[in-house]
Amino acid sequence: MGSALEATVILPFEPEFIDEGNDCYNNVESCALYRMLPANARDYVKASPHLLEYLHILPVNTVGIPLFLSELKRDLKSMENPNIIYPVNETTFVHIFPDPNDVRNWYIPIEPAFLHSVKEILPVIEEKLIDMIDALDEEPVTEKARIEVLKNFIRQLVYVQQPGEVIDESLLAGSSSKDLKVRIKTFLTSEIGASAKTQASGHPALADGRLILSQQEYKALEYMIIRDKIEMGTLKPFLSDQYIEDITCDGVGPIFIEHKIFKGLKSVVGFRDSKELDTFVIKLAERIKRPLTYRSPIVDATLPDGSRINIVYGTEISKHGSNFTIRKVNEVPLSILQVIESGACNYMMAAYLWICLEYGMSMFVSGETASGKTTTLNALTTFLSPENKIVTIEDTPELTVPHRNWTREVAKAKGKGEGDGSEITMFDLLKAALRQRPNQILVGEIRGVEGSVAFSAMQTGHPVMSTFHAASVEKLIQRLCGDPISIPKTYVDNLNLVIIQSAVKLPQGGTVRRMLSVNELVGYDPETQGFSFMAAFVWDPATDSFTFTGRGSSFLLENKIATMLGIPENRRADIYDEVDKRAKILERLHKAGYTQFWDLFHMTTKIKKQGLLTIEV
Numbered sequence: 001m002g003s004a005l006e007a008t009v010i011l012p013f014e015p016e017f018i019d020e021g022n023d024c025y026n027n028v029e030s031c032a033l034y035r036m037l038p039a040n041a042r043d044y045v046k047a048s049p050h051l052l053e054y055l056h057i058l059p060v061n062t063v064g065i066p067l068f069l070s071e072l073k074r075d076l077k078s079m080e081n082p083n084i085i086y087p088v089n090e091t092t093f094v095h096i097f098p099d100p101n102d103v104r105n106w107y108i109p110i111e112p113a114f115l116h117s118v119k120e121i122l123p124v125i126e127e128k129l130i131d132m133i134d135a136l137d138e139e140p141v142t143e144k145a146r147i148e149v150l151k152n153f154i155r156q157l158v159y160v161q162q163p164g165e166v167i168d169e170s171l172l173a174g175s176s177s178k179d180l181k182v183r184i185k186t187f188l189t190s191e192i193g194a195s196a197k198t199q200a201s202g203h204p205a206l207a208d209g210r211l212i213l214s215q216q217e218y219k220a221l222e223y224m225i226i227r228d229k230i231e232m233g234t235l236k237p238f239l240s241d242q243y244i245e246d247i248t249c250d251g252v253g254p255i256f257i258e259h260k261i262f263k264g265l266k267s268v269v270g271f272r273d274s275k276e277l278d279t280f281v282i283k284l285a286e287r288i289k290r291p292l293t294y295r296s297p298i299v300d301a302t303l304p305d306g307s308r309i310n311i312v313y314g315t316e317i318s319k320h321g322s323n324f325t326i327r328k329v330n331e332v333p334l335s336i337l338q339v340i341e342s343g344a345c346n347y348m349m350a351a352y353l354w355i356c357l358e359y360g361m362s363m364f365v366s367g368e369t370a371s372g373k374t375t376t377l378n379a380l381t382t383f384l385s386p387e388n389k390i391v392t393i394e395d396t397p398e399l400t401v402p403h404r405n406w407t408r409e410v411a412k413a414k415g416k417g418e419g420d421g422s423e424i425t426m427f428d429l430l431k432a433a434l435r436q437r438p439n440q441i442l443v444g445e446i447r448g449v450e451g452s453v454a455f456s457a458m459q460t461g462h463p464v465m466s467t468f469h470a471a472s473v474e475k476l477i478q479r480l481c482g483d484p485i486s487i488p489k490t491y492v493d494n495l496n497l498v499i500i501q502s503a504v505k506l507p508q509g510g511t512v513r514r515m516l517s518v519n520e521l522v523g524y525d526p527e528t529q530g531f532s533f534m535a536a537f538v539w540d541p542a543t544d545s546f547t548f549t550g551r552g553s554s555f556l557l558e559n560k561i562a563t564m565l566g567i568p569e570n571r572r573a574d575i576y577d578e579v580d581k582r583a584k585i586l587e588r589l590h591k592a593g594y595t596q597f598w599d600l601f602h603m604t605t606k607i608k609k610q611g612l613l614t615i616e617v
Contacts (some may be wrong), residue, residue, distance in 0.1 A: 003494075004205075004235055004582040005228055005232060005233020005234055005235065005280060005283050005284060005287065005448060006228065006233060006280070007234045007269050007270060007271055007276070007280060008269070008270060008271060008272050008276065009256070009267055009268055009269055009272065010268055011108070012097060012099065012106045012108075012268060013058070013059050013062075013063075013097070014059065014163075015057035015058075016057060016058070016059045016060075016061070017060075021492075025165075028042075028045060028046060028049070031052065033052070033056060033060075034052060036065060037055075037065065037068075038065075038068060040068050040070065041065075041068040044068060044085075046095070047090075048091060048093070048112070049216055050110065050112050050113075050216060050219075050220070050360065050578070051085075051110055051113070053216075054093075054095070054110045056328055058374075059617055063083055063097070063098070064083060066083045066084055066085045066095060067083060067084050067085070067098065068084075068085050068086070069084055069085075069086045070086070070087065071086070072084075072260075072261045073261075074341075074342075076262070077259050077261055077263075077510060078502040079261070079364065081098035081100065081105075082096045082098060082105060082262060083096070083097065083192070084096045084097055085110075087288070088109070088237055088240045088241045088242075089240050091108065091111070091112050091219075091223065091391045092111050092112070092236075092237050092240060093109075093110040094107060094108065094109055094110065094237065094241060095107075095108040095110060096262055096265070099266075101506075102266075103264065104256070104264045104265055104266045105262060105265055106264075106265065106266060106267075106268060107257050107259070107265040107266065107267045107268070108267075108268050109237035109238070109268075109269065110269070111223065111236075111237060112216075112219045112223040113220040113223050113224040113227075114218045118217060118220045118221045118224055119224075120203065121203055121211055121221065122221075122224065122225070123412055124156055124211070125154070125158075125211070125221065125225070126225075128157050129150070129153055129154075129157070129225070132153045132156075133149075133153070133319055136149070140539075143230060143304075146230055146421070147226055147230055150225060150226055150229065150230070151222060151226070153366060153454060154222050154225060156210075156249055157210060157211065158210055158213050158218060158221070159210040159211070159212050159213070160213055160214075160215055161212050161213065161214055161215075162215070163215070165329075167212065184332075195477070216567075220436050226365055232284075232287065232303065232304075233283075233284075233287075234269055234280075235247065235284075235326070238255070238257065238267075238326075239303070239305055239326070239328070242331075243259055243260045243261055243325070244257055244258070244259060244260070244328050245258045245259070245260055245328055245370075246258035246325065246326065246327055246328065246370075247325070247326040247328070248276070248323075248324075248325045248326075249270075249271070249322075249324050249325075250273070250320055250323050251271075251273050251274075251318060251319075251320025251321035251322070251323055252270075252273060252274055252276065252277055252320060252321045253270050253271065253320075254266045254267050254268070254269070254270035255267040255269050255270055259407075264512070271321070274315060274321040274322070277321045277322050278313065278314070278321070278322050280322075281311050281313055281322045281324055282313070284309075284311065284324065285299050285301075285311055285313075288301050288302075288303060288304075288309070288585045292311065292313040294313075294314065295390065297312060297313040297314050297317060298310070298311070298312050298313070298315075298317075299311040300396075302396050302397060303326065305328040305329065305331070306325040306331075306397060306398065307326050307327060307328050307329050308326070308329070308396050308398070309324060309325070309326045309327075310324065310325050311323075311324045312324070317597040323337065329398050330600070332596065332597055333375070333377050333378040333379065333398075333400045333597045334375055334378070334597065335379055335382060335595060335596060335597040335599075335601075336350050336379040336380060336382060336415075336586075336600070337350075337385070337586065337589065337590045337594070337595045337600055338379070338595055338596075338597075339375065339376060339379045340590070341585075341590075342512070342513065343512060343514065343544065344372065344376070344501070344512075344513050344514055344515055345514075345515045345537075345582040346425065346545075346546050347584075347586045347587050347590075348537075348546070348579065348580075348583045349515065349518060349537050349546055349548075350549055350582075350583070350586055351579045351581075351582035351583035351585075352518070352536060352548075352550075352554075352557075352579050352581070353380060353383060353497075353499075353518070354445060354535070354582050354586075355561060355575075355578060355579060355582065356496065356497055356556055356557075356561070357380060357383045357384055357463075357465075358383060358384070358385055358613075359560075359561045359564055359565075360439075360461075360463045361463060361496040361497055361556060361560070361561075362438075362458045362463045362464045362465065362494065362495050362496050363380075363464075363465050363466075363495075363496065363498070363499065364446070364465075364466055364467070364468045364476065364495060364497070364498050364499070365377045365465075365466075365467050365468070365469040365499045365501060366467070366469070366470045366471075366476050366499065366500055366501070367399065367469075367471065367499055367500060367501035367502050368469065368471060368502060368503070369469070370503060371501045371502050371503050371513060372501055372503070372513040373445075373467040373468075373501055374398050374399070374444070374445075374467055375526075376499065376501060376515070377465060377466070377467055378399055378400060379396075379398065379597070380465070381399070381400075381401045381442070382402055382597065382600050382601040382604055383604070384401075384403065384439075384440055385439070385608070386403060386601070386604075386605040386608065387405075387538055388405070388439035388440055389403075389405040389406075389407070389436075389437065389438050389439050389440075389554055390403050390405065390406045390407070390438060390439065390440050390441075390442060391406075391407045391409065391433045391436055391438040391440075391441050391442070391479075392406070392407070392408050392409065392441075392442040392443075392444070393409050393410075393411075393426055393429045393430055393433060393441065393442070393443050393444065393450075394409075394411070394420070394426070394443070394444030394445075395410070395411040395426055395445075396410075396444065397410050397446060398444060399442055399444060400597075401442070402597065402598060402601040407433075407434070407436060407438070409429045409433070410429075411424055411425055411426045411428075411429060412424040425450070426444075426448075426450040426541060427448070427449050427453060430443065430450050430451055430453040430454060430457070433457075434453075434457055434462065436462070438462060439463070440462075440463050440464075440465060441457055441462055441463070441464045441465070442464075442465045442466065443465070443466035444466070444467065445466065445467045445468070445469075446466045446467070446468055446485070447468075447469065447485075448484050448485065449484060449485065451480060451485035451487060452485060452486065454466065455480075455487050455491045455492075455494055455495070456491075457495050458491075458494035458495065459491065464495075471500070471502070472500060473498050473500065473517075473519050473521075473531075473533050474499060477492055477531055489524055489531075490524055490526070490528065492521065492524060492531060493522070493523045493524050493531070494518065495521050495522050496521060496556055496560070497518065497519070497520060497521070497556070498516075498518075498519045498521065498533070499515050499518050499519075500515070500516045500517045500518075500519065501514070501515050501516065502512065502514060502516050504516075504541065506541075506544060507542070508540070514539050514544075515537070515539060515546075516538075516539045517535045517537060517538050517539065518535070518536045518537040519533050519534065519535050519536065520533060520534050520535075520536050520550065520554065520555050520556045521533045522534060522555045534549075534550060534553070534555060535549050535550065536548070536549065536550030536554055536556075537549065537550065551576055552565070552573070554575075554576075557575045557576070557579070558572045558575060561575065561576075562575045582613070585607065585612070589603055589604075599611060
């Protein structure tokens with residue numbers, strides 16, 4: 001049995017107990033609070049009674065009944081004091097609770113075990129589970145199989161009392177209060193440690209040793225054991241929330257959230273002291289099979305869902321205590337139409353990039369950390385010809401390519417133990433990729449010697465797409481030509497396109513991601529030792545719009561792609577009609593609702609197959 005990954009929960013309000021009797025959760029129709037709820041909220045609490053219990057302690061007289069939303073729209077960003085509950089999955093909800101005294105509002109995960117103090121019975125159940133697991137003939141291999149085994153064992157250890165069912169007292173081996181107030185107070189002041197077994201011994205049980213639980217307690221127990229023993233413990237609701245971008249613990253105190261809609265939030269989940277936090281990060285590192293030690297106090301790894309995690313252990317190098325940061329990865333990448341929805345680019349830019357990528361131009365998406373480089377790179381993969389063979393090379397797997405013929409390769413760090421094998425770098429993988437006859441090579445991020453191999457690949461006719469850390473084309477060229485990448489200046493113009501992307505502040509307030517410019521690299525002048533490049537598109541911060549500055553003078557469209565297509569010199573301007581046509585296609589697809597990543601790829605594939613993208617010569 002794995003160790004539990006737990007933190008402390010501190011509510012940002014004084015619980016208000018609405019005493020309506022314990023039958024309120026067995027018969028929600030009789031609940032006065034339930035009757036006050038809007039229709040969609042009633043559906044939620046019927047399916048998840050623990051949500052109704054949470055509402056029973058919420059000071060609704062002061063803050064009001066929260067707004068229940070099935071999904072969050074971008075226009076909620078402007079809401080000043082959000083009081084919103086939304087579902088994360090079938091069983092877990094999140095309450096965005098206003099804090100008028102702070103720029104950060106509260107993030108409150110409401111899980112099935114939130115107000116059910118099953119901690120008091122967990123040690124007893126865990127002890128019995130260990131014996132049952134030890135007796136297993138064959139250990140389950142997959143996570144799904146392990147969850148099923150645990151669920152089956154839990155069912156054998158408890159008796160679930162149905163609503164209204166009366167159990168013959170002669171069959172009981174103990175008794176305990178089921179009062180909601182007692183349960184909640186126990187939860188909120190849960191110092192359940194050495195005395196846990198004593199407390200659990202007072203829980204009602206049958207003579208055969210099975211603990212008697214209500215349906216809610218049973219769901220809470222099952223959820224807690226699976227969450228803490230197999231899944232990511234306290235972090236599960238955060239990792240399940242599609243609206244979260246980053247999860248940060250800076251040390252002792254709350255876990256902080258970067259939310260796609262509500263920006264910076266502070267969680268009610270946190271750590272009271274360094275010892276609690278150190279224990280948590282040690283168990284977290286063990287769970288991802290990258291143990292921390294005093295000699296190796298830093299871990300960079302990937303969580304099972306693909307998110308990137310960085311852990312720093314101990315107060316010697318992190319003065320506020322151990323810390324960790326998780327960068328969430330979307331299970332389904334954003335499509336270019338969703339990127340357009342966010343305002344990062346427009347249809348014309350997307351159409352221009354579509355033509356360039358389809359005809360084998362090499363491209364870097366460049367910008368600072370968290371500017372959305374990987375999101376953009378991923379979104380643009382739908383424009384690569386569907387029949388192409390794609391090879392992706394990353395140190396942390398983040399890219400998702402829609403093509404069937406996709407080879408995905410990930411660098412491997414040197415193992416710490418015997419038999420862990422040698423290190424496989426991105427440099428090694430890139431060299432190997434050149435022998436695999438790819439149509440495109442995608443590199444997660446170029447930052448070292450692999451850069452020189454990438455440019456060698458471009459010279460031999462392999463289009464390369466990658467992300468890069470640089471805030472301008474000039475800085476990008478400086479970094480490419482300096483240590484440790486050290487590309488000869490004469491090689492740089494093998495790179496055709498550079499998108500400069502950034503997180504910027506709009507005049508009316510709020511931080512957004514924008515493509516500041518799309519630049520064409522034209523060439524290198526050996527006499528002046530300078531590079532010539534031109535901006536095909538430029539973002540205007542005053543109007544938050546984009547200008548096609550390259551219309552009528554695009555080097556790539558007129559001199560490279562038009563030549564490739566055999567368009568006569570006197571008709572080179574026709575290539576701009578193709579950009580317009582594709583921009584209209586994207587706009588129509590958007591209006592027709594094909595905004596999801598996979599849907600858009602299937603539609604662009606269909607359009608190409610029907611010959612609608614053929615440029616007439």
